[in-house]
Amino acid sequence: MPEGGSTPEIVERLVGFGHALRHEGLPVGSDDVVMFCSAVSELTPSDLEDVYWSGRSTLVHRRDHLPLYDEVFRRYFGGHAAPAGPGPPAFEPITPGLSGTLNVPDSEPGSGDSDDRPMVLGRQASGVEIRRDKRFAECTTAELAALRRIMAQVRLEPPRRRTRRRRSDPSGARLDIRRMARDAMRLSHAAPVLHRLTRREQPRPLVLILDVSGSMADYSRNLLQFAYSMRRAAQKVEVFCFGTRLTRITATLDRRNPDDAMKLAAARVLDWDGGTQIGDSLNTFIRRWGRKGLSRGATVVICSDGLDRGEPAALAAAMERLSRLCHRIIWMNPLVGDSTDTPPATLGMMAAGPFIDSLASGRDLASLESFAADLAQIG
Structure with a gap:
């Protein structure tokens, strides 16, 4: 970090800027602020030019929000309102001992009001290149945040009966x-x-049972975001999470802000990133909800890598009971490659294999989009 300011002070300053934007009405979530701080840490926190473009790339999601973002940035880091004339203002440093100046452009390149002139700034943060076939485990923090925003736009057509x-x-x-x-x-x-x-x-009822154990740490957050999008698209969607125990989180996902929904779900699930007891968790679902009608005629989607620390016999017995109660069982496994004909050679998958109607992959955005598009047929 730069001289003249400690890391906690700079982080507090950056978080305060996110709060200032939210106070002015911009939809800035907690994930956006975290990604903003991460982007600034990769650049030069003492250079307001870097701070400006980091915030503009991570905190602004619509073009018509840019004027308000520029005005709040001037006030927060410069201590004064936007100038009346077209000239770009200069800013004071973030903390004493840090120096930097920033020229805020008046319009986006290629917009209707511009004449295609080059940008004033010498350095500009480029947009994150999104590869839909890149595994979630290999994505950076910025790429994962961008993928979650795309996932929020996924349209789901639930199966019908x-x-x-x-x-x-x-x-x-x-x-x-x-x-x-x-x-x-x-x-x-x-x-x-x-x-x-x-x-x-x-619409046929849809039940999502998500594995949030330690072995699924690279995928559970994205699968939970996908479950949130499915819940928003179709109300007949029930969502459960399990590690060593089963937790129903359907009600926590009924929030307009996805950050709030993720935060409530994380607080409700007490065994996040812990062990895995697939058989016991499925038995809990059958005993408390499945037999009472929640799984009757439903399509059950189990999202797990099949790495189970429980007894294989318990998992096989639970899958057999579940297959008699529901319409179809779809197992989404991030370890599945391009071909879904052969399941991964894990003990849990071998025990559950005879009762799985369809196998899907949830390792990247492309596989999730394909699953959403084909769900009406396979469900």
């Missing part, structure tokens, strides 16, 4: 005899019209 109720459909396979009889009595000698019926459809 046919009910016993019927509706009118010209191409239906069954004749609507009652309606045809009423028409015959009302129309007398008019030629009868054939009316047909088909079965109604409604």
Whole structure:
């Protein structure tokens, strides 16, 4: 870190800037502030030019928020409001002993109001290149934050099931005899019209059971973000987390702000990054919720690497009971490669294998997007 200021003081200053942006109405989450501090630590905290572009790359998510961001940056780090003229202001250092100046551009390059002139600043932070096929375990903090923002936009079409109720459909396979009889009595000698019926459809319940043990540390946070997106897209989604015990977190994900939802879920799950007891956790789900109707006709998605410290016989027995209660069991395993035909050779996967209807991979963004697109068919 630079001379003239200690690390805690600089971090406190940067966090305060995030609070100032949030106070002015910008949607700045806790993850954004953490990523902002990480980005500044990789550059030069004494250079306000680096601080400006780090904050602009991590704290601003919409183009129309840029003027407000520039104004708050001037006030917070410069101690004065934005100038009336077009000239760029100079700023005082963040802490005594640190020096730096910053020219804030008036418009984005390539925007409608600009004339494609080069940017004023000599250095500019480039956007994070997103590779959808890059494993979550290999992504940097900035890449993971960008991937989570993309995950929030994933559209989910839940699987559907046919009910016993019927509706009118010209191409239906069954004749609507009652309606045809009423028409015959009302129309007398008019030629009868054939009316047909088909079965109604409604979303099939979806149950997500996420492994948050230590072996899943590189994937559990992203899978939880994906579960949050699925819960926002379809209300018939139940979410559970397990390590050595099972915890229901469905209600904690009903928050508009994903950061708040993740924070509440992390506080509720007490065995995060601990051991793994898949069989005992599934038995708890069956005993407390599955037998009471939560898994009836549902598609159950188990997200785990299959590295279990429990008894394989207990896992196999729990999977057998669960397969009799639910419609389908999908196992999402980050250790699965490009081919989902062969499950990983772990003891847990070998015990659960005979009861798995479909195997999916959740190791990167591309696999999650593919799973969301195909869920209506495989579920």
